[in-house]
Amino acid sequence: MRYAVSDSPEGGTFQVWRGVLAGASASLVGIGLARFAYTPLLPAIIGAHWFPASTAAYLGAANLGGYLAGALTGGVLARHFRAATILRAMMLLATLAFVACALPVSFLWFFVWRFLSGISGGALMVLAAPTIIAHVAPSRRGFASGAIFTGIGLGIAASGTIVPLLLRQGLTQTWIGLAAVSLVLTGVAWNGWPSQDAPAPAHAGAHAHAKAPTPPALHALFAEYALNAAGLVPHMIFLVDFVARGLGKGVDAGAEYWVLYGLGAIAGPLLSGHLADRAGFGPALRVAYLLQLAAVAIPAITSNPALLIVSSVVVGAFTPGIVPLVLGRVNELLAHHPAAQKRAWSTATTSFAVLQALAAYGLSFLFSNSGGNYPLLFAIGAAALAIALAVDLFAALRSK
Template identity: 65%
Template sequence: MHATSCVAANKAAVSHRAAPPWRAVFAGLCATLVGIGLARFAYTPLLPALIDAHWFSASAATYLGAANLVGYLAGALLGGPLSARWPVRALLRGLMLATAISLLACAWPVDFAWFFGWRVVSGVAGGALMVLAAPTVLAHVTPQQRGLVSGMIFAGIGLGIAASGTLVPLLLRQGVGAAWVGLAVVSLLLTALAWNGWPSAAPVHAAGNAHAAAARPVAKGALRALTVSYALNAVGLVPHMIFLVVFVANGLGQGLAVGAQYWVVFGLGAIVGPVLSGYMADRLGFGTALRIAFGVQALALALPALGVIGHGGLIVSSVVIGAFTPGIVPLVLGRVQELLAHHPSLQKAAWSRATTGFAVFQASAAYGMSWLLGHSGGHYALLFAVGGVALVLALLTDLVAGRLHRVQ
């Protein structure tokens, strides 16, 4: 009787300490907004301003943009080990604070090394937040709600993309340094809002899953295929994510103003994409939703690749790829959790590997397509074709792996 009352008291205490689910979801959204949305995507509209203000040369500013990707790779690899050494709640708070500090430090162009170092810091924090934030929140969510909840968390990336086309130009009216300060203030505010939202208690269902782990083999082949498909998807996103504005402005000769309008369309798709893909996954399952995503993206890239670049066709293509730029993330994370449903202790490491593969292929594709564009005489359609082929390969990899997994 005494033991029963102690257990009940402990459960009540845990329930009291745990943050309400909506607060945890909001904290996750703030983390992706700060770590990826602002720290990475806000640099795109800041890039020409850095050059015009003579802070850095054009080539140096480009390398500084790559610094965030280098840090992101490191952060994706370090997220798991860091969470094993420190309480994840304190770690998530520290990572968001580090991002805000890195943005503030960029308000003073001391020299190239100073700026590069702080851009690496923002990348490390962003990569670790990407690996840790969503799984921390989803561990406290029922499986039936994980698609929609993860979509809401990763909607922060889309909000950051949209902010990069609206907030940053407004901040730049006060100068480049003031723009960095403004981004830092916004990040600090979001960090404060998320501070007490992170879950502090272990999920009650974790222990129950541990007993099934020994009886269920790990689907290693399916996990490897998922990592490859996710990495190939990263290649498919690069043509729009990096070259959309310059394609419209220079490739189609419509000017930067029109190119910026398509970037806004891309950003609008990025806001709703994660929520819609998460909702689709809850209804159809993550595996089916993921295959639909690969196919739809391939079709969207085929439009500009085949020259279907009228106003309507380019809007459709921009919206779809914009939606899945962040929208593919909750689908892959959910699929990892499906494949490792009986091995919860392995989920974080598998998600870290998938995130690392995505980052490697994305950075490699960005540099490779830049080289291809220069050596093809500005043939933008070729970039979209490469992206489309990568997504077809992602779909085929997933389909073949699915069949082999069912046979096994």
């Protein structure tokens, strides 16, 4: 699969499949492993007395704070350095952070490296897909972006299968093993990035300085996306610990639910895109909010294994699956203002990262000060999604 571009020195061609593989590897390392591998590691870190439960949860939140910083600085870095250089550096930073976390020197040491791994993930999420998609034929961009975001689900599933196996060798060995996997994927992606950044379209200058109107529905969408981020946090950080320690089933059982979460995440972007093609982005978003609301509420009201499986798969599916839905809705609302779409997507991504980080720190505080009240965390996540759905419905009624 090739798509010709004028700025490639290798005969003017860019191998799309290699670019997609590089993008998927980047999302797998930066999000799938750097963020989500910590979830199945949390009970083991507490059990090994590296950190007490009251502070270990904050280390998961540190990654989300770093993600916000990376999302904000990724665009700034791209204005001064080639995207390929930044992407390679961020994958190496994620790898180095895994090595550093193998040494529990102190809480501050661990917090800093978890924060740095979050920075790498945020920058990779902001830059990897656009860098590849800019060189892909328009007719293939949907497939390419779906494949790139599927890397998140592959990383989640991999963390749920690899981590329990590595933990049998020890906690330090587990972090080193994750570093080795990250290093291999960095090598796979190294030469897959375009040789040069794509030039801006010829017509972009005509719109670059035009002030596009901001529909009220777009402001509502920013709020909904941020609330959706808060709704995902309880599963992101506490799912495995809830099963392993809260229900007393152990680390291996918790990891099994995390694998289910990852399997859902693999299929999520493709299924949500198919839903949007059939129903439209607006209706598809409402369905997504409703399904997530029900799934996040399940651990707050029951410990039934079958229902917890459903909860894990559904929330896992929408962790990456909500991204193409919101991106498509942004483009839909600003269909006649292409230059404004990129700015609006940046605002949406930042709002997601901000409330995700705030929710992570806030829920970690509640967890440590409520005696480990897991149902409370999931109830708050469900409430955030209920508000997101209400905002969307109100915006839809207002626009009629």
